[in-house]
Amino acid sequence: MDKDRLVKSSKMYVLDTNVLLHDPLAFLCFQEHDVVIPMTVLEELDHIKDRKRDVSRDARVAIRALDEVLRDATPEQMLKGVLLPDDKRSSELPRGKLIIVNDHLFADSISGLPGNENDHRIINCAVYLQKQYSDAKVVLVTKDINMRLKAKGAGLHYVEDYRTDQLIDDVALLTSGYKKVPGDFWQQVGECETEQQGRDALHHVSRELVPDVFANEYLLDETGHFAARVVQYDDTHITLKDLGVERLMSRNAWGVKPKNIYQGMAMDALLDPDIELVLLTGPAGCGKTILALACALEMIIEKGVYDKLIVTRNTPEIAESIGFLPGTEEEKMAPWLAAITDSLEVLHKGDENPISSRNYIMEKANIQFKSVNFMRGRSIQNAVVLLDESQNLTASQLKTIITRCGAGTKLICSGNLAQIDSSYLTPLTSGLTYIVERFKHFEGSATINLNGVVRSRLASFAEENL
Known part of the structure; x- marks a missing residue:
C-alpha cells in the first residue's frame, strides 16, 4: 500500500x-x-x-x-x-x-x-x-x-458503528406525523386566503407560522378545536385542509370510531384514497391493527374503492421461511396473522355468530394472507396492503414491498419500535424508522404516531412497571 x-x-x-x-x-x-x-x-x-x-x-x-x-x-x-x-x-x-x-x-x-x-x-x-x-x-x-x-x-x-443509513440519532426524534401549535392557532394567523373545494375548506397561510412542516402533517393547537392537515407547501406559504377536532372525532369506519384525536387523525389518513402510504407507529394495544383493518373493510366493501385486502408480515428468521408444514401459503401464514383474525372477531362481536361473520367478511373483502417471500416479482393493483409488524423488516425488504404496489394500491405499514424481534435490527436501523423519515416529504404518505392513545389500565401498568 x-x-x-x-x-x-x-x-x-x-x-x-x-x-x-x-x-x-x-x-x-x-x-x-x-x-x-x-x-x-x-x-x-x-x-x-x-x-x-x-x-x-x-x-x-x-x-x-x-x-x-x-x-x-x-x-x-x-x-x-x-x-x-x-x-x-x-x-x-x-x-x-x-x-x-x-x-x-x-x-x-x-x-x-x-x-x-x-x-x-x-x-x-x-x-x-x-x-x-x-x-x-x-x-x-x-x-x-x-x-x-x-x-x-x-x-x-x-x-x-455504520450509521450512514440512519436518518436520526435518537428514536425519540422520529417524526410523529403531527405538531401541536402553542396557544390558539387562528390568533397567530395574520393574512389568510381561503378557498372551497367541494366540502373541503383550504386555507393558505404564511410558512413562518410552522416553518418545518412536511406533506400530510397534521396540526393541532391548545384550544382543542383546531385541526388541519398540510396539503401543499412552498417557501412562503402552507395550504391547510381544515378538518376540525369534532369532524375528526366523528369519523366512522366499519362501526369503529376514534377514541381520541390521535386515532381520529389516523382514520382520516387511512380513509383518504389520495394518501397511498400510511405509517402507523405506537405501542402494543394502541389500535394500529384494528383501525387499519376497519378502514380497509370500509373502503373495500362499503365504498368499493379497492378490490381486495392483502395482509402480510415478517415471519421468523427475518422473513426467510414460513415453515415446511403441509398447507397452502395462506394456511401457513394464518398463525402469524392471528392479530388480523382476532381483530375481525372484535369488529363482529355483536353479531349472532361472530365466527361465521368473520369468514363471510374475509370472503366478501377478498382478504388474502401472503408471505413477504413471494412479494418480489409481482405487481399489486387496486388493493389495500396491510403490512403488520413492519418494525422487524429492513429498509431493503420494505422497498421490495413498496415497489410492488401498482396503480390504485394503498399500503398501510404498522409497527411498534419497542418490540423488535430481529437480532439484526435496532429501533434506529429498522426499516420502519427509515421509511418514516424518508417518506415524510412524499405528498402521498402520512405518518401517525399513536403514543398518545390511552390503552387498557393493565397494558399501561405493564409498560411502566415491568
Missing part, C-alpha cells in the same frame, strides 16, 4: 462483513477517505452468497459492486488502492481509494483471542494498520457490538 497516500488521506476505514451485508454499497459512502476490505471479509461474503437466505442476496450485490470498481485493476493496483467512483460529486474534491488487504499475511499482534475466528483476523488487520500507519486515523467499522468491544480491548483507538 502507498503509505504517503494513506497519510495524506488522514482516515482509513476498515469494513467488517456485516457492514456490507447491511448496506452492500457501504464502501462508497466514505467520501474522500480510503476504504480497506480485508481478505477475510471477501471470504465470508463468498461463504454467505450461496446460502438460501435473504442475506445471501446482499452478499452477492456487495461482491458485484466491489467487482465493478476493481474489475480492470491489476493485483498490484488492488493492494495499492483503486480510486472510488466520484458518485457525481465535484471533480475538484479528492476521492478515496478502495484497498484489498491480504490480512492472512499479517503477524498476530493480539493475544488472548482465538486465532481462527474471522472477527479476530479483522481486528488484527485494523490493529496492524494502526501500528504501520501511525499518522493516519484507522477506524474499524462494524455493526457487531461485541466486536466493537473486543476491538477496543485489543488496543484499537477508533471503532464505529
Whole structure:
C-alpha cells in the first residue's frame, strides 16, 4: 500500500462483513477517505452468497459492486488502492481509494483471542494498520457490538458503528406525523386566503407560522378545536385542509370510531384514497391493527374503492421461511396473522355468530394472507396492503414491498419500535424508522404516531412497571 497516500488521506476505514451485508454499497459512502476490505471479509461474503437466505442476496450485490470498481485493476493496483467512483460529486474534491488487504499475511499482534475466528483476523488487520500507519486515523467499522468491544480491548483507538443509513440519532426524534401549535392557532394567523373545494375548506397561510412542516402533517393547537392537515407547501406559504377536532372525532369506519384525536387523525389518513402510504407507529394495544383493518373493510366493501385486502408480515428468521408444514401459503401464514383474525372477531362481536361473520367478511373483502417471500416479482393493483409488524423488516425488504404496489394500491405499514424481534435490527436501523423519515416529504404518505392513545389500565401498568 502507498503509505504517503494513506497519510495524506488522514482516515482509513476498515469494513467488517456485516457492514456490507447491511448496506452492500457501504464502501462508497466514505467520501474522500480510503476504504480497506480485508481478505477475510471477501471470504465470508463468498461463504454467505450461496446460502438460501435473504442475506445471501446482499452478499452477492456487495461482491458485484466491489467487482465493478476493481474489475480492470491489476493485483498490484488492488493492494495499492483503486480510486472510488466520484458518485457525481465535484471533480475538484479528492476521492478515496478502495484497498484489498491480504490480512492472512499479517503477524498476530493480539493475544488472548482465538486465532481462527474471522472477527479476530479483522481486528488484527485494523490493529496492524494502526501500528504501520501511525499518522493516519484507522477506524474499524462494524455493526457487531461485541466486536466493537473486543476491538477496543485489543488496543484499537477508533471503532464505529455504520450509521450512514440512519436518518436520526435518537428514536425519540422520529417524526410523529403531527405538531401541536402553542396557544390558539387562528390568533397567530395574520393574512389568510381561503378557498372551497367541494366540502373541503383550504386555507393558505404564511410558512413562518410552522416553518418545518412536511406533506400530510397534521396540526393541532391548545384550544382543542383546531385541526388541519398540510396539503401543499412552498417557501412562503402552507395550504391547510381544515378538518376540525369534532369532524375528526366523528369519523366512522366499519362501526369503529376514534377514541381520541390521535386515532381520529389516523382514520382520516387511512380513509383518504389520495394518501397511498400510511405509517402507523405506537405501542402494543394502541389500535394500529384494528383501525387499519376497519378502514380497509370500509373502503373495500362499503365504498368499493379497492378490490381486495392483502395482509402480510415478517415471519421468523427475518422473513426467510414460513415453515415446511403441509398447507397452502395462506394456511401457513394464518398463525402469524392471528392479530388480523382476532381483530375481525372484535369488529363482529355483536353479531349472532361472530365466527361465521368473520369468514363471510374475509370472503366478501377478498382478504388474502401472503408471505413477504413471494412479494418480489409481482405487481399489486387496486388493493389495500396491510403490512403488520413492519418494525422487524429492513429498509431493503420494505422497498421490495413498496415497489410492488401498482396503480390504485394503498399500503398501510404498522409497527411498534419497542418490540423488535430481529437480532439484526435496532429501533434506529429498522426499516420502519427509515421509511418514516424518508417518506415524510412524499405528498402521498402520512405518518401517525399513536403514543398518545390511552390503552387498557393493565397494558399501561405493564409498560411502566415491568
